[in-house]
Amino acid sequence: MNIPKSVLSAILLGITVQ
Amino acid sequence: MPNxxxxLACNLDLDLLAAALPLLEEARVDGLEWSFDALFQTRQVPAWFLDLLTAFGQxxxxxxxxxxxxLFSGKWSxxxxxxxxxxxxxxxxxxFDHVTEHFGFMTGQNFHHGAPLAIPYTATTLAIGQDRLARIQEAAQCPVGLENLAFSYSVEDVKRHGEFLEKLIEPVNGFIILDLHNLYCQLHNFSVSFEELIPFYPLERVREIHISGGSWEDSLxxxxKKIRRxxxxxxxxxxxxxxxxxxxxxxPNLKYVVLEQLGNSLKTEQSKTQFYQDYLRMEAIVRDFNATHLNPIPEPERFLPPQATFSAELVEDEALYAQQVELSSILETAGSYEEAQQKLRTSTLAHSAWQVEQWEPAMLETAISLAQKWKKK
Structure with a gap:
């Protein structure tokens, strides 16, 4: 399933900065 | 075209999300399973996690x-x-497309603490389980399912588990999560073959399958024999x-095939790579199956209740609850298998539907280990 890129970017940022 | x-089983866990992100980015994940009640320690939930849930929910x-x-606590809490x-x-x-819970009752006196243990298959436990499932269905307003348990005290319990699950979900027209690693634990720990055990499960009621890993434990x-956990x-x-x-x-009514792994085992690059490879292998098996089978995808209506099953009157059983408290206490405090066995012989569980006299020593040992592990959490 395609996830909106904005959501994926936010997850990456969230994981990175916790 | 089947589908x-x-x-993926996915929770608000940074290591798990880091391992899952490549799979999400590559659009390989077609469904998300969320342990919604595991957020009790979290005061604030990041907006991006809610957005992830919403994307799949939509x-x-x-x-x-x-x-x-x-599910089977004798006393409502x-x-x-x-x-x-x-x-x-x-x-x-x-x-939610559906909601599921686990089979068993939790040891421990505090919610969110304890480990799930098997219960005797009686009219009393059946009535309590059916009552609780109806309440879950009423709250969620979607199909409700139960997962098979990895733990049993005896091979007789293992063989009766599927039939009891079927009776439990019947009033809510529910379904089963068939956890294949749980099944693997049973096959190994009780030396039963897949061909011998699988006919005991109502496979037409399986809407979700779990796969995962586990570990081996020595038995004193x-x-x-090593115990699979x-x-x-x-x-x-x-x-x-x-x-x-x-x-x-x-x-025939399967819809979701889910990979589970805990975030605390996904901290290294090697473990993340293994997780990615496991998912790709699972995905390949599922997509190969999709390409060669023509059954239409089951719809939620297949497992919606035919009529209201919810009753305002709670089903409880004080005697069962007292036995559960007594068993929890014995398991959580026993210094050894022998001590637990001695206490069980003189407990209210002796010569009862619990059939403690039939419990396999290695499984009682495992129950002690489980109860004491989760008591500390």
């Missing part, structure tokens, strides 16, 4: 998986009432992939 959905690809409800309230609110917010009471802290073993291939054709 079994390769899916596509009707989000399923809820409860951990702490304690405030924690259970609050759990249902949380479920109801989450269901309205995220549009049976030194020649469903610890979710390793990659998926070859045997479980084989079980997946064998099981898919047997489940």
């Amino acid at each position: 079994l959905l390769p899916s 596509e009707k690809r989000l399923v809820a998986h409860g951990v702490f409800f304690s 405030e924690g259970q009432r609050q759990w249902l309230k949380t479920l109801s609110e989450a269901s309205q917010r995220y549009r 009471t049976t030194p020649a 469903d610890t979710h802290d390793n990659g998926v073993p070859e045997e479980v992939f084989n079980l997946l291939t064998q099981t898919l054709p047997l489940c």
Whole structure:
């Protein structure tokens, strides 16, 4: 399933900065 | 065109999300299973996690998986009432395709603490389980399912588990999560073959399959045998992939195939790579199956209740609750297998439906280990 890129970017940022 | 959905169990866990992100970016994840009741320690939830849930919910690809409800507790608790309230609110917010819980009752006196243990298969426990499932269905307003347990005290319990599950879900027209690693634990720990055990399960009721890894534990009471435990802290073993291939054709109403692993076992790059490879292998098995089978995808209506099953009157049993408290206390405080066995012989569980006289020593040993491990959490 395609996830909106904005959501994926936010997850990456969230994981990175916790 | 059939469409079994390769899916991930995903929670608000940074290591798990880091391992899952490449799979999400590559659009390989068609369904998301969320343990909605595991957020009790979290005061604030990041907006991006809620957005992830919403993205899957909007596509009707989000399923809820409860951990702490304690379906068979003989006594209704405030924690259970609050759990249902949380479920109801989450269901309205995220549009779950279905909701599931685990079989068993939780040791320990505090909600969110303890380990799930098997219960005797009696009319009393059946009535309590059916009552609780009806309440879950009422709160969630979507199909409700139960997962098979990895733990049993005796081979007789193992063989009766599927039939009891079927009776439990019948009033709510529910379904089963067939956890194949749990099944693998039973096959190994009780030396039963897949061909011998699988006919005891109502496979037409399977809507979801789990695969995961686990670990081995030595047994003091049976030194020649290692006990398989469903610890979710390793990659998926070859045997479980084989079980997946064998099981898919047997489940005509299957929709989700879910990979589970705990975030605390995904801290290294090596473990993340193994997780990625496990998912790709599961996905390949599912997509190969989709390409060669022509059954239409089951719809939620298949497992919606035919009529209202909810009753305002709670089903409780004080005697069962007292036995559960007594068993929990024995398991949580026993200094040895021998001490636990001695206490059980003189407990209210002796010569009762619990059939403690038939419990396999290695499994009582495992129950002690489980109860004491989770008491500390």
